Amino acid sequence: MVHSFEAKVGIDKFPIIIGHGIFNELISFIKTYNKENIFIICDSYFKKSKGFHNQELSFFNEYNHVFINGGVESKTLPNFEKIIKILSQNNIARDGLLISIGGGVIGDLCAFTASCYQRGIDFIHIPTTTTAMIDSSIGGKTGLNFLEQVNLIGSYYNPKAIFMDLRFLDSLEKRDYYSGICEAIKMSITSDSNMFNRYLEVNNLVHRKDKTILEEIIYWSSITKLKHVTSDFKEKSTRLILNYGHTFGQAIETHYGLYQEKLKHGEAVALGITVAAKLSDLLFNTTNSKNIWEKTNEILLKYNLPNKFKKLGTKDIPETSQLIKNIINDKKRISNGNRYIICESIGKADIHLIKNDEYIIKAFNCLYE
Ligand SMILES: NC(=O)c1ccc[n+]([C@@H]2O[C@H](COP(=O)([O-])OP(=O)(O)OC[C@H]3O[C@@H](n4cnc5c(N)ncnc54)[C@H](O)[C@@H]3O)[C@@H](O)[C@H]2O)c1
Structure with missing residues (x-):
């Protein structure tokens, strides 16, 4: 088709x-x-x-x-x-x-x-x-x-x-393949709980590179990304939701520099959405937010994506203080500094102002377990 x-x-x-x-x-x-x-x-x-x-x-x-x-x-x-x-x-x-x-x-x-x-x-x-x-x-x-x-x-x-x-x-080589799939998983966490549940179910088909499921995922991702960018081409409002987990992922990517062998972009996004899930749970502390944390870990495991630093297979692991510094440097470049994308439940994300770095430090800690 x-x-x-x-x-x-x-x-x-x-x-x-x-x-x-x-x-x-x-x-x-x-x-x-x-x-x-x-x-x-x-x-x-x-x-x-x-x-x-x-x-x-x-x-x-x-x-x-x-x-x-x-x-x-x-x-x-x-x-x-x-x-x-x-x-x-x-x-x-x-x-x-x-x-x-x-x-x-x-x-x-x-x-x-x-x-x-x-x-x-x-x-x-x-x-x-x-x-x-x-x-x-x-x-x-x-x-x-x-x-x-x-x-x-x-x-x-x-x-x-x-x-x-x-x-x-x-x-396509395995790591590159799953790195891209991570972006589709990320979009489902922020905007479509049905699709998230579908991703939880179809991992075996995705592993086999089943044509029908890949076509469905790529079509759904295209439509979903378009929904976010159509009305906000220059990234001022709704498009920012697509950056869920990116602030944290980018802070980790900055540590590894531009060397993809240690960390692919999609793997940084996987670590980033793990931190974002933890942060969501720390802030809301509800059954829904616990669910985000548990299900994020479950889905990353199903798709061979890292949810802890030890999964990267390198001894070169950044200190939390370094990651916080990277975030501060990154945020300095934009006017609305302390805003983060957080999920209240799977499929429902919003922009939140977080002034207290303690929450961010605690959220990053989940990667060191
Ligand atoms: N413009 C945007 O909105 C946007 C969004 C996300 C990521 N990016 C950028 O995308 C880049 C990462 O993209 P990528 O992961 O595709 O990396 P890539 O283009 O480097 O491709 C990954 C590897 O796969 C190889 N390759 C390409 N097609 C192949 C195929 N069909 N079969 C086998 N090997 C193949 C490439 O030679 C490369 O070694 C980053 O620079 C990132 O910043 C941009």
């Missing part, structure tokens, strides 16, 4: 197509562009046609393209400059089209470049990881890491279309 629907993000509208083997849809979409005016940036994982099916391979070889490595080390200014040079050398004009094939890294890098090249050219996402399908390709955020800071440089820029071909997920 193919899901095809129109997304509305900010002032832009564009199609999202989800299915298995959707290259015919892609080819008919790009027909309106002059072939010489199209350029593809592709994750190097596919260099030796690993992970590509025959149809994709023949499509790919017809167009100008370059390979860039996935992994956060690639979201850099030198790679941005490299792509700009290549686009210019290939005479890609203002009415040209840039296509990214890859995970969140290639997607963020290409979307940012597309937003800048000739003051903005058309752009299509072809996400190839769970993170990119469930989260990063939707919402228009682009970014480069700079000065050891995640997404210090970036813009808001929507694609002209997103083509999510689930066949790409066949080759």
